[in-house]
Amino acid sequence: MTVSVSRPVAGIFWGAIIISFSSVMVTLSHVNPIISAFYRVFWGCLFLLIPCGLNNEFKQIDLKPCLGAVGCGFFFAVDLISWHFCIEYVGPGLATILGNLQVFIMALVGAFLFKERLGTAYMIALTLAILGLYMIIGMDMAQLTPEYLTGVGLGVITALSYSVFLLLMRMVHSGDDVPMFIYQVIVTGVCALIIGSIAVFMGRSFIIPDFSSLAALVCLGLLSQGLAWVIISHYLPRVDTSRAGLILLLQPALSFVWDVVFFDRLTGMMGWLGVSIVLSAIYMGMMRRA
Known part of the structure; x- marks a missing residue:
């Protein structure tokens, strides 16, 4: 009996992996986090318009997946905004852990809604993944101030909205012969409109300071939002929701690695042990017996 990885699992x-570089590009952009989130989906939308035109996908829109894509854009905007505000209250460490509690939500939805069998191996992998993420980032629970609890609430909203976004994305791309790009254009367009409006309301500046910042933001939109989410959304309906949620934990784990490699983040054995545990857990979740 051999162990193999299916193409959909490999696609996610x-x-x-591509999305994990988002933190690098956001750091290099030197703009406010809300503005980087806006340009991520704005540039992503512009780039996705090109293959839509080349494939003549504008004539292939159906109402039901179109409405689902609008919902995706809304919940992805909620995810990005709540996560950035969560960081201001509790810091990036706990915010990342809370946001990635989506893995539990996806597992529960998979088990109760889609009747997926989680199994002992998956539950072990899930537990190890969260433990490893905790070891990577660490957090201080001693400061339970009202502001801290507000941040925890925002983190829970992040996890919930991200989960709904993933489930709606799965629905949008679950039919036969679904166009690859047009619904991603709708998702990114709606998200850009919402985040841009909030940035204007908050008085944030959309000015890009220099060429290197522009290059980072363009790459963020092209790679993280354009390429990566087209690949993930295409394969998402073909992978169990529980397994997909676990694999997506690769993003925060690798973000930690890139932070060390590119920005000389100080870390110790605990952090690297956490990375090893998360990657091992994801490996357990990805593999299947053929």
Whole structure:
């Protein structure tokens, strides 16, 4: 009996790797986090318009997946905004852990809604993944101030909205012969409109300071939002929701690695042990017996 990885699982795996570079590009952009989130989906939308035109996908829109894509854009905007505000209250460490509680939500939805069998191996992998993520980032629970609890609430909203976004994305792309790009244009367009409106309301500046910042933001939109989410959304309906949620934990784990490699983040054995545990857990979740 051999162990193999299906093409859909491999697709989500590579999509998560691409998205993991988002933190690098956001850091290099030197703009406010809300503005970087806006340009991520704005540039992503512009780039996705090109293959839509080349494939003549504008004539292939159906009402039901179109409405689902609008919902995706709304919940992805909620996810990005709540996560950025969560960081301001509790810091990036706990915010990342809370946001990635989506893995539990996806597992529960998979088990109760789609009747997926989780199994002992998956539950072990899930537990190890969260433990490893905790070891990577760490957090201080001693400061339970009202502001801290507000941040925890925002983190829970992040996890819930991200889960709904993934489930709606699965629905949008679950039919036969679904166009690859047009619904992603709708998702990114709606998200850009919402985040841009909030940025205007908050008085944030959309000015891009220099060429290197522009290059980072363009790459963020092209790679993280354009390429990665096209790949993930295409394969998402072909992978169990529980397994997909676990594989997407690759993104925060690798973001930690890139932070060390590119920005000389100080870390110790605990952090690297956490990375090893998360990657091992994801490996357990990805593999299947053929």
